[in-house]
Amino acid sequence: MIVVTTPTGQVGHRLVRHLLAAGSEVKVVVRDATRLEADVRTQVEVVEGAHDDPAVLDAALPGADAVFWLVPPNPAAASAHEHYLGFARAGRAAVRRHDVGHVVGVSSAGHGWAKPAGVLSAAFAMDAELEESGAAYRAVSPPFYLENLLGQLASMRERGTFFLTCAGDRPLATIATRDIAATAAGLLTDLSWTGQEDVPLFGPDRLTPDGMAGVLSEELGRPIRYQRIALADFAAMRRAQGASERVVADAVEMFAAQDEGIYDADWAKAAIAPTSFRTWCREVLKPAF
Template sequence: MIVITAPTGNIGRCLLPLLLDSAPARGEELRVVVRDPARLPGTVRDRVEVVTGSHGDAEVVDRAFEGADAVFWLVPPDSSRTPYDAYSGFTLPATKALAAHRVGHVVGVSALGRGTPLADRAGLVTASLAMDDLIAGTGVAHRALACPSFFENLLEEADAIRERGVFTDTVAAGRKAPLVAVADIAAVAARLLLDRSWTGTDSVPVLGPEDLSPDDLARVMSERLGRPVRYARQTLDDLRATLAGHGLDEAFVQGVADMKRAKDEGLDAGAVRTPDTATPTTFARWCAETLDPAVRS
């Protein structure tokens, strides 16, 4: 039995079809934890067991993890909580259920940066790494998918790209770093969930095919979207003001700012890309298949 949390999120929507294609042939049953089952496609609801509720709730994860061999763990963003509470606080009930039901394997979505000098002052990333330690402390075999920023973050900029030909971030225009498509993260997760011959705890970097700077992103977007796109660097103070203006928790806002500062200082730059850590989806392909339709819609 494989349990999938956050099945309607960006990664979960890509992961479920991969598991549905392969798990039945291997004799694997699938169970999903979802707040609103109506958000699952009908073709999916007919093929999985559904546990309704939040996977941050002790009673829900106790039901969900009973009889489970493996769990895909992803904490949904919650800007109403402090970074520690948003990650470790949310995960604590699950760790108790993992131990109680003797779940063997957990594949979780986390971040790059472990072992770097910036890891303990990287805001949301620091909180995510602490969550990994919490899960590993249960004794399960654990693989933390150590991810950089996602291509999909740019979908939040689709209106600005369409209307003004601009996107923003807080890192230096020439700062190169890995970026990855969520579909590639899902593919790595599916492989680990289906072949559970691994033991112990480890991080698995998921790095995309190349490092890119904001200037590189602007160039590729201009080429693929057929319109000029430029990068406008935002200050951390402006970022904090914008997020606070949306009513986000003050500590969470600071966690975002600390993460952005750490990335600008090279948090993600130390990851080594190898055939095992590289993933196939290029930014140009993602722009053509995902960003272009979003900008045109």
């Protein structure tokens, strides 16, 4: 039996469908069961609650062969580090209590980065905690999510522009969330692996943001340009939106690490996922646009 956390998220809902198609017995931990798709709800066992709650994990993990672990975002958290560690400590203890053999977590590319990296450093701290559980552990470690661009559809429509903080002429490693789900499903349906490793997972492109703008222009049939936003301007924008100084710092550290190449060393060992940026634009972004 496989336990899936965040089963309604961008990765989790795809993962659940992969596992059901493979004939796996699936139990999900979900805050609100009504958010599950109706056909999925009839095929899985449901435990309602948050997976940083030991009582919820004690209801979900007995008899589990493996757990899929993803920390949900929480913009209201005091800090990314404490948010991730709160979940990870609960998970480590529960996996050990119930003698779960395998855990697959969603982390970040860039393990070994020496500088503070905000949310990415928090993910690395999560990995360290889960590795202490005694289970075999795989940290699926992606770079920049392509789905982040969906939040800029209005800017693309109205101004023909999308924004990031990185240099327009420097390649940015990216990944589609459907490829994260497929990779996690492969690990969870073949539990022959042992030990503890991070698994960098990159999309096949080495596009710069300027190159991404060219593909977007072709796929959307209108000019789209890339505009770099300075980290100081990004921080000011988040403060104006009411974000705390620690939340702003977490985001700024993350984007600074991306700008400085936190993902670059993983190109040499990353598994290459099948979904190209152009395919993702055509099949995901363009319909949403």
